[in-house]
Amino acid sequence: MVNQMVGNQSVEFQNAPRIISRASVVGPKEGEGPLGTAFDRVSDEAEFGEDTWEMAESTMQKEALRTALGKAGLEACQVRYLFGGDLLAQLIATSFGNGETDIPLFGLYGACSTCGESLMLAAMAVSGGYADYAAALTSSHFGSAEKEFRFPLGYGNQRPFSATWTDTGSGAFLLSARGGSISGSDVDGAAQAGPDKKRFNGGGGESAPESAGRVLVKNAGISQAADEGYGHVRVSGATPGRIVDMGVKDNMNMGACMAPAAGDTIYQNLVDFNFQPKDYDRIITGDLGLIGRHILIDLMKEKGCDISAQHMDCGIEIYDREKQDTHAGGSGCGCSAVVLSAMILPKIESGEWKRVLFVPTGALLSKVSFNEGQPVPGIAHAVILEHV
Amino acid sequence: MVNQMVGNQSVEFQNAPRIISRASVVGPKEGEGPLGTAFDRVSDEAEFGEDTWEMAESTMQKEALRTALGKAGLEACQVRYLFGGDLLAQLIATSFGNGETDIPLFGLYGACSTCGESLMLAAMAVSGGYADYAAALTSSHFGSAEKEFRFPLGYGNQRPFSATWTDTGSGAFLLSARGGSISGSDVDGAAQAGPDKKRFNGGGGESAPESAGRVLVKNAGISQAADEGYGHVRVSGATPGRIVDMGVKDNMNMGACMAPAAGDTIYQNLVDFNFQPKDYDRIITGDLGLIGRHILIDLMKEKGCDISAQHMDCGIEIYDREKQDTHAGGSGCGCSAVVLSAMILPKIESGEWKRVLFVPTGALLSKVSFNEGQPVPGIAHAVILEHV
Numbered sequence: 001m002v003n004q005m006v007g008n009q010s011v012e013f014q015n016a017p018r019i020i021s022r023a024s025v026v027g028p029k030e031g032e033g034p035l036g037t038a039f040d041r042v043s044d045e046a047e048f049g050e051d052t053w054e055m056a057e058s059t060m061q062k063e064a065l066r067t068a069l070g071k072a073g074l075e076a077c078q079v080r081y082l083f084g085g086d087l088l089a090q091l092i093a094t095s096f097g098n099g100e101t102d103i104p105l106f107g108l109y110g111a112c113s114t115c116g117e118s119l120m121l122a123a124m125a126v127s128g129g130y131a132d133y134a135a136a137l138t139s140s141h142f143g144s145a146e147k148e149f150r151f152p153l154g155y156g157n158q159r160p161f162s163a164t165w166t167d168t169g170s171g172a173f174l175l176s177a178r179g180g181s182i183s184g185s186d187v188d189g190a191a192q193a194g195p196d197k198k199r200f201n202g203g204g205g206e207s208a209p210e211s212a213g214r215v216l217v218k219n220a221g222i223s224q225a226a227d228e229g230y231g232h233v234r235v236s237g238a239t240p241g242r243i244v245d246m247g248v249k250d251n252m253n254m255g256a257c258m259a260p261a262a263g264d265t266i267y268q269n270l271v272d273f274n275f276q277p278k279d280y281d282r283i284i285t286g287d288l289g290l291i292g293r294h295i296l297i298d299l300m301k302e303k304g305c306d307i308s309a310q311h312m313d314c315g316i317e318i319y320d321r322e323k324q325d326t327h328a329g330g331s332g333c334g335c336s337a338v339v340l341s342a343m344i345l346p347k348i349e350s351g352e353w354k355r356v357l358f359v360p361t362g363a364l365l366s367k368v369s370f371n372e373g374q375p376v377p378g379i380a381h382a383v384i385l386e387h388v
Numbered sequence: 389m390v391n392q393m394v395g396n397q398s399v400e401f402q403n404a405p406r407i408i409s410r411a412s413v414v415g416p417k418e419g420e421g422p423l424g425t426a427f428d429r430v431s432d433e434a435e436f437g438e439d440t441w442e443m444a445e446s447t448m449q450k451e452a453l454r455t456a457l458g459k460a461g462l463e464a465c466q467v468r469y470l471f472g473g474d475l476l477a478q479l480i481a482t483s484f485g486n487g488e489t490d491i492p493l494f495g496l497y498g499a500c501s502t503c504g505e506s507l508m509l510a511a512m513a514v515s516g517g518y519a520d521y522a523a524a525l526t527s528s529h530f531g532s533a534e535k536e537f538r539f540p541l542g543y544g545n546q547r548p549f550s551a552t553w554t555d556t557g558s559g560a561f562l563l564s565a566r567g568g569s570i571s572g573s574d575v576d577g578a579a580q581a582g583p584d585k586k587r588f589n590g591g592g593g594e595s596a597p598e599s600a601g602r603v604l605v606k607n608a609g610i611s612q613a614a615d616e617g618y619g620h621v622r623v624s625g626a627t628p629g630r631i632v633d634m635g636v637k638d639n640m641n642m643g644a645c646m647a648p649a650a651g652d653t654i655y656q657n658l659v660d661f662n663f664q665p666k667d668y669d670r671i672i673t674g675d676l677g678l679i680g681r682h683i684l685i686d687l688m689k690e691k692g693c694d695i696s697a698q699h700m701d702c703g704i705e706i707y708d709r710e711k712q713d714t715h716a717g718g719s720g721c722g723c724s725a726v727v728l729s730a731m732i733l734p735k736i737e738s739g740e741w742k743r744v745l746f747v748p749t750g751a752l753l754s755k756v757s758f759n760e761g762q763p764v765p766g767i768a769h770a771v772i773l774e775h776v
Contacts, residue, residue, distance in 0.1 A: 001390075001402075001403040001515065001516075001517045001565060002389075002390075002516075002517045003517045004516065004517040004518050005468070005517065005518060005519065005520070009468070009492055011518050014389075014517075015389040052760050054756060054757065054760065055760075080393070080397070081628055085497070087478075088754065088756070089477030089478065089536075089754040089755070089756065090475075090477065090497065090499065090752065090753065090754035090757075091497050091752075092752070092753070092754045092756060092757045092762075095631060095752040095757075095765060096757065096762060096765075098631060099631040099632075099633045099765050102630050102631075103630060104397055104627075104628040104629055104630045105498075105628070105629070105630060105631055105767065106496070106498075106505060106509065106628060107496065107497040107498045107505070107767075108494070108495065108496060108497065109473070109478065109479045109495040109496065109497045110493075110494075110495045111478065117494060117495070121494065121509070124512065124513065124516055124518055125512065127389065127516065128389075128390075128392065128512055128515065128516030128517075128518070129389045129390045129391045129392040129393065129402075129516070130392050130393060130399050130512055130516070131393065132393070147756075148477075148756075177389060239492075240469055240492040240493070240494060241492055241493070242490050242491060242492045242493060243483060243486060243487040243490075243493055244487075245487045364478065364479075364480070364483040365478065365480070366476065366477040366478035366480045367477070368442060368476070368477065368480060368536075369442065369478075369480045369483075369484065372440050372442065372443075374480075374484060377483060377484075377487050379493065379495075
């Protein structure tokens, strides 16, 4: 057996899996944001042609996975295991989004950290020899999340400035030990181009189109490239997070709930791998938002570790705070996933960033625990992504 | 990299992890059932000294893990990763049950199949070299589940005969590549004995006792036994399941919802490993109950595969149907877990059963998806357990 343990809490993959495909599907608000042109598919309407927010989220997941498969020239049946999750009770977005694919499913819940959890388990499956291809898939939806955690949208509640805006989006990633990638010359040009991007038609009950969106590289010869490294991003390590509960009870300030967990995982990652912050080009949290970011940087400084130069947050990147009225930033396990797909991975693929610590952050609450007066513990799962 | 893939969907562990400790904590109704004397801890009251059903379930999880750790002579800090889940929205039983242990947590949701999902991921972590010790932990609680999925208990709704009774229980399992076990001479005698069993005191706000229950073998020299095989049960393979949706919409007939998924996973397991049903001493589903059992056996016969001689169901074993008014049987991801701990593993440890296919089954619904008219898809995750 190959020992893949590092330090107290981390994993270093001896056969680091490559991310051979990626896809992002988002709603209209995300399409209007600063990353709008970088997403693979932008819907004209948040319903995605469905009758309910929950089914809209399922449809986003289907489209994200289908798009990622299409880019890699893979069929669903070639993916051995799917690691997926969402924010809804009993993961219904995932359950109803992936029944037709017939891919064996590991349902995951780590709140908004689930994108990290799914990536590290998919990487473990590939590096451990349990899967040739594994998929990681997560989503969130503003409408379904507000209904699930806070108030019905029709209630029109006011949101404090500490609140984040749950992203409507789904990101899918395909991992393989074999290499193969959508990146390189195609991705930097084509993926950024907007005009001929396939968009949902919108409108009442019209279902999503059959096509899996823009195919950047169709069948890039992955199956023939058994021993060649086409992928330009590898998942080289991971630090699974533990629950950190500082007693914060404000469900309108998720950044404060999650920042201590992010700090705990980042610090442990640096210790386990004997890294300094500068060993990463970026340390990118999932959805701390502006308030959470300040808390994280302060907490890390208290530990003698300044990450202010490296730190980024997906929730801060995805919206234009001034123009889009999103207060502290974006959130949701779709937020980190679509920013990873549309912004972070392209920069690693191109070599602009050599090594990134990607740290999706989750706030562990339900409306039941909140209404029973429980605090909101946080958890953060960190994945090391490297250019190869 | 070691190839651990078998057939289309399964895993065969090249370094099969051993189950080195196990624990079961249940409520009073389960304690009065046919397996009552075999559980490690039986509470006198379903509240487990807490104010809410949800916190009661968290307390069960804490006690189950603490008991399993105590039996193995391990501290929580020695367990590298915890794979845990429950039935509640956003896994609050797991989140609030495991914050204090500081074990990095992978939150899982597969409805009542989560016990299988947690065992196979813990086994993958150990066999892949990601963890020396990994824990699998699941729970369910009748009170929290009725509130979550159906009606408040105070409403006193009538339950049809096809309904199952959600088990109040939590099961914990420790896996290691090193061997070490609570089994052997101790387990068959001592674990079955009842009189000096530690019980919760019950009564209002009294918290659970500090002690981790009966310690069968304290510190059995595991850390010194690096290369010796103390464990008598190994997880030798797994077949992760896929979602199977036959369109059943009756949330009072979970057996019918889950039986097709159980059949799909069991059949795939037999194909992948080139086994016949008789190659297993038992094929044990999680919580199909009486109706689901009949459907499963019929479905398998349609595929030319008769498993009626080998089939058992944890939900049928845990209650006395005549005396306990539990209708079709027990259910919940605590049900399969506590029956595995209290009944199945002892028989494999003793060698009475050489090889068992353990197949927890899950019904994928939430009250939202149910109220929106969605069907209840099923999923089943199978784990091969062998005497060594």
